[in-house]
Amino acid sequence: MTTTRPMMCRFCDNGCGVLIELENGRPVKVRGDRDNPAYAGFCCIKGQQVPEQWNHPGRLLQSQKRMADGTFRAIPFSDAIEEIGERLGDIVAKHGPRSVALYKGTYSVVNPATVPVALAFMEAIGSPLIFDTNSIDQPGKAVAQAFHGGWLAPPPAFETRDVTLLIGANPLVSYQMGLPLANPGRELTAAIARGMRLIVIDPRRTETARRAHLHLQCRPGHDLVLVAAMLNVIFRENLFDGEFVKENVKGLEALRTAVAPFEPVLVAGRAGVPVADLFEAARTFAAGRGVATAGTAPSFNGQGTLFEYLLLSLNTVCGQWSRAGDTVTHTGTLTPPFPAIAKASAPHRGYGYDPQLRVRGIANCDGGLQAAALAEEILLEGNGQIRALVSVAGNPALTIPDQVLNVRALESLDLLVQIDIKFSATARLADYVIAPRLPVEMAGMTLSQELTSLYAPGMGYKEAYAQYTPPIVEPPEGSDVVEDWEFFYVLAQHMGLRLAIEPAAAPGTPAYGGRVDLDMESRPSTDELFEILTRDARVPLEEVKKHPHGAIFRDDSLVVEGREAGWTERLDVANPEMLVDLAEAADDFETALHTEAEERHPYRLINGRLIHTYNTNGQDLEGLRRKWPYNPAFMHPDDLGREALCAGDTVEIRSEHGSIRSIVQPDPNLRVGVVSMAPTYGGLPDEQDELVHEWGTNSGRLLRVDDGVDRYTGQPRMGNIPVSVRAWVEN
Ligand SMILES: Nc1nc2c(c(=O)[nH]1)N[C@H]1C(S)=C(S)[C@@H](COP(=O)(O)OP(=O)(O)OC[C@H]3O[C@@H](n4cnc5c(=O)[nH]c(N)nc54)[C@H](O)[C@@H]3O)O[C@H]1N2
Numbered sequence: 001m002t003t004t005r006p007m008m009c010r011f012c013d014n015g016c017g018v019l020i021e022l023e024n025g026r027p028v029k030v031r032g033d034r035d036n037p038a039y040a041g042f043c044c045i046k047g048q049q050v051p052e053q054w055n056h057p058g059r060l061l062q063s064q065k066r067m068a069d070g071t072f073r074a075i076p077f078s079d080a081i082e083e084i085g086e087r088l089g090d091i092v093a094k095h096g097p098r099s100v101a102l103y104k105g106t107y108s109v110v111n112p113a114t115v116p117v118a119l120a121f122m123e124a125i126g127s128p129l130i131f132d133t134n135s136i137d138q139p140g141k142a143v144a145q146a147f148h149g150g151w152l153a154p155p156p157a158f159e160t161r162d163v164t165l166l167i168g169a170n171p172l173v174s175y176q177m178g179l180p181l182a183n184p185g186r187e188l189t190a191a192i193a194r195g196m197r198l199i200v201i202d203p204r205r206t207e208t209a210r211r212a213h214l215h216l217q218c219r220p221g222h223d224l225v226l227v228a229a230m231l232n233v234i235f236r237e238n239l240f241d242g243e244f245v246k247e248n249v250k251g252l253e254a255l256r257t258a259v260a261p262f263e264p265v266l267v268a269g270r271a272g273v274p275v276a277d278l279f280e281a282a283r284t285f286a287a288g289r290g291v292a293t294a295g296t297a298p299s300f301n302g303q304g305t306l307f308e309y310l311l312l313s314l315n316t317v318c319g320q321w322s323r324a325g326d327t328v329t330h331t332g333t334l335t336p337p338f339p340a341i342a343k344a345s346a347p348h349r350g351y352g353y354d355p356q357l358r359v360r361g362i363a364n365c366d367g368g369l370q371a372a373a374l375a376e377e378i379l380l381e382g383n384g385q386i387r388a389l390v391s392v393a394g395n396p397a398l399t400i401p402d403q404v405l406n407v408r409a410l411e412s413l414d415l416l417v418q419i420d421i422k423f424s425a426t427a428r429l430a431d432y433v434i435a436p437r438l439p440v441e442m443a444g445m446t447l448s449q450e451l452t453s454l455y456a457p458g459m460g461y462k463e464a465y466a467q468y469t470p471p472i473v474e475p476p477e478g479s480d481v482v483e484d485w486e487f488f489y490v491l492a493q494h495m496g497l498r499l500a501i502e503p504a505a506a507p508g509t510p511a512y513g514g515r516v517d518l519d520m521e522s523r524p525s526t527d528e529l530f531e532i533l534t535r536d537a538r539v540p541l542e543e544v545k546k547h548p549h550g551a552i553f554r555d556d557s558l559v560v561e562g563r564e565a566g567w568t569e570r571l572d573v574a575n576p577e578m579l580v581d582l583a584e585a586a587d588d589f590e591t592a593l594h595t596e597a598e599e600r601h602p603y604r605l606i607n608g609r610l611i612h613t614y615n616t617n618g619q620d621l622e623g624l625r626r627k628w629p630y631n632p633a634f635m636h637p638d639d640l641g642r643e644a645l646c647a648g649d650t651v652e653i654r655s656e657h658g659s660i661r662s663i664v665q666p667d668p669n670l671r672v673g674v675v676s677m678a679p680t681y682g683g684l685p686d687e688q689d690e691l692v693h694e695w696g697t698n699s700g701r702l703l704r705v706d707d708g709v710d711r712y713t714g715q716p717r718m719g720n721i722p723v724s725v726r727a728w729v730e731n
């Protein structure tokens with residue numbers, strides 16, 4: 001018997017409302033759901049593989065324990081909990097709570113209960129060492145917002161946008177950065193049809209750049225100077241929003257002085273773009289109502305915080321925030337309503353607080369504790385050494401910069417527990433692998449999607465959309481799998497710990513920071529946890545559940561209010577620390593010294609995601625391996641010709657730090673001089689040579705954890721890496 005049910009896809013963070021067909025209770029097909037008001041029939045190739053993922057022979061149906069000889073044996077979940085509880089208890093007793101760390105990966109948001117319960121567990125054992133993938137993504141965004149101050153009203157309605165500036169972001173592939181979540185292609189088409197101008201800054205003529213009115217096909221690594229030069233143009237031509245600035249902004253004159261050295265003709269020359277295009281980008285952006293959003297790439301260039309700060313300042317001086325009287329199209333749905341007052345919140349210090357790490361002076365920040373310092377914290381002996389790591393729904397052996405160092409550190413742990421659906425690279429290093437339920441086997445809701453709008457201007461849904469999805473299928477017969485949060489809950493029960501979780505709320509709302517004690521005697525249901533998490537929601541979960549295809553919960557009475565008299569907080573475009581950094585950047589720009597690495601290596605390696613995989617996930621599914629089972633090193637055909645290389649040749653790519661084997665493929669859309677690879681592929685370091693055709697290559701081996709480090713977030717340089725490329729010769 002065939003049945004069709006609406007479901008929220010959680011293969012990636014786009015959270016599409018799709019339809020899933022079941023035959024005798026087994027998933028057989030996933031397709032778009034035209035009855036979903038936000039996604040409107042959208043479903044990408046990854047989401048279509050959910051049935052294959054469920055049926056995949058590599059999927060773990062039982063938790064695993066590594067035996068003395070290195071092989072794995074299935075272990076009942078309850079036994080695994082007992083053994084892990086005992087070992088963790090011993091480690092904490094002997095070395096203190098800080099010897100235990102948590103790594104929370106991208107897929108920890110699949111089930112909204114995972115992170116709250118995991119954090120509660122860490123709080124209960126008393127360890128603050130929570131490493132977040134965001135620290136190797138765009139951590140500077142949060143620290144920059146702290147320096148700058150926030151705008152206490154949601155962004156203007158997407159429908160009113162007449163300009164979008166995207167820097168190092170490709171939302172038609174990544175579905176995240178700078179266009180509304182849900183169905184970004186459709187949104188872009190409609191917006192362009194109604195007159196929105198799209199400006200893209202990217203060394204590749206990407207899927208998104210091909211639809212732009214203006215594409216600045218820059219050299220990588222020039223985003224900071226390009227934005228500074230755009231500000232320079234805006235000041236010299238008086239294009240900023242004087243009225244908005246007068247009311248709401250401080251530091252304008254200091255910023256004007258600080259960007260003066262970024263002379264547009266010089267910057268355009270260095271960045272390799274026509275100077276007329278740079279002027280046009282600045283003028284178009286300043287003249288329109290819209291938003292500038294960056295993707296990952298500018299954060300990977302070593303000064304993510306400063307870059308994001310300048311980008312916020314660009315939005316601010318152009319007055320790109322909502323005003324009193326604007327309609328609020330997007331506000332809390334499963335969270336409490338976001339505040340909607342046209343005023344600035346006070347800047348705060350968003351970095352340099354506890355926990356402090358022992359290595360390289362790295363401390364916590366608003367962007368999360370730096371994962372690139374994890375390996376050193378594991379390897380550095382002495383008081384405070386990390387000895388046990390629980391890694392939930394991430395794959396640190398492939399994703400943290402400097403793979404060789406990280407794998408060495410993970411191998412040296414006393415205890416590594418990995419929660420993973422398969423024998424990923426990290427799972428193969430673990431002492432225990434906990435087998436979780438797949439998203440189709442769990443309830444879900446659009447809570448984390450909703451909160452992405454707080455990540456940066458131009459992100460998240462464009463309207464108050466929400467969906468709840470019940471579990472669609474039961475796990476295969478005979479399996480012993482749990483929801484990720486149950487691992488932490490049952491372990492806490494076993495260790496006699498009490499847990500309290502935080503209901504979801506945006507910072508600045510009264511509900512933010514609350515705690516609810518969990519019943520530690522009888523295990524709550526997932527829905528009960530969801531009820532706690534959405535306790536203060538504007539739209540009760542119960543109401544959202546009545547709309548299985550998802551719904552938009554508009555409230556036309558919500559209008560942005562004017563600020564109260566006497567409000568003194570202002571958006572700060574001249575934070576002293578940021579301006580010191582900017583002055584340094586200006587000096588560097590002036591001297592334009594080439595590093596030795598740059599002299600030695602003529603190409604720049606950049607990251608570019610592929611449509612058919614999601615980070616390290618999906619690389620094992622046949623339906624996604626058809627186009628590229630590995631991650632090619634894309635180069636411009638002229639560069640291939642120059643190096644006497646042909647499509648499909650095996651090459652050695654060498655950076656100052658390391659060397660990898662890869663396979664080149666032509667991409668005429670790339671700028672000459674650039675090599676683009678999808679990151680986080682490949683296997684463990686000792687397998688690289690056999691895997692290059694089958695699983696690809698880990699470009700993280702070319703990175704150092706201590707090169708080009710952002711001084712606020714600790715994020716190392718992860719893009720624009722000087723490399724040389726030559727044909728691989730067997731020796
Ligand atoms: N299909 C798919 N979607 C994904 C992911 C995935 O793996 N696959 N990963 C998800 C995750 S975790 C994230 S964080 C987001 C990331 O989302 P995005 O940041 O949009 O990621 P990319 O698609 O890699 O786009 C980065 C773009 O920056 C360009 N670029 C590289 N170097 C530079 C530079 O120095 N300057 C400028 N201006 N541009 C540069 C690249 O050519 C590329 O087009 O995507 C998410 N979505």
Ligand SMILES: Nc1nc2c(c(=O)[nH]1)N[C@H]1C(S)=C(S)[C@@H](COP(=O)(O)OP(=O)(O)OC[C@H]3O[C@@H](n4cnc5c(=O)[nH]c(N)nc54)[C@H](O)[C@@H]3O)O[C@H]1N2
Pocket residue numbers: 104105106107110133134136137138296392393394395396399400401419420421422424425436437438439484607614615616617679680699700703718
């Ligand atoms: N060199 C370089 N390094 C990078 C990047 C880059 O561009 N270049 N990008 C960085 C970015 S933006 C990010 S976000 C990080 C990503 O870093 P991570 O979050 O560490 O990596 P993911 O591949 O997202 O981790 C997914 C893991 O979860 C497992 N998994 C898949 N589905 C589920 C599920 O439903 N439940 C559970 N429990 N597990 C599941 C997968 O098998 C896989 O092991 O990598 C960063 N590293």
Ligand code: SF4
Pocket residue numbers: 009010011012013014015016018042043044045046047048175
């Ligand atoms: S975009 Fe993401 S959520 Fe949507 S169908 Fe594809 S994988 Fe699923």
Ligand SMILES: [Mo]
Pocket residue numbers: 137
């Ligand atoms: Mo990411």
